[in-house]
Amino acid sequence: MNQIAVVPDEFDCYGAVCHAMGAYTAAAGTVDSGAVLAGAMPVFGLIGQDFVAALGFAQTNFLESVLQLAGVHFATATVAHEAATGYRDSEYTSGVGLEHMV
Known part of the structure; x- marks a missing residue:
């Protein structure tokens, strides 16, 4: 008969790693999104306001997706x-x- 041995502490370690991945993913996505928008503003200035507005919308969608991924890790x-x-x-x-x- 086959035996299965489960080590619950390993599940806890895996859970801790997943939690850390979620936290790092959320932090990195937030910083990246903010940095891209902050960098685009001075580059495009008044002439590129339409582009910056579109970029802001795209970055919002990006951040939403990144936070969903972080939620999966959590x-x-x-x-x-x-x-x-x-x-x-x-x-x-x-x-x-x-x-x-007994």
Whole structure:
């Protein structure tokens, strides 16, 4: 019979990494979006106002997508931590049940 060994601490480590990825993704997207707009303003000036307005709209969509990606990382972290807790609870419950059988 095949055996499966689950190490809940590894799930927690994976969750911590996913949480960090979400935080770094959100921070990097925010900084990038702000930097692009700040850099475009002096380059295009009054003549390129239409372009800067369009760029602002595009950067808003970009930032929204980046924040959605960060949300996926945060959700993955939550699920990983919940899985670890579920495995721990299951092991505890099984152990308590076995103690009463002995």
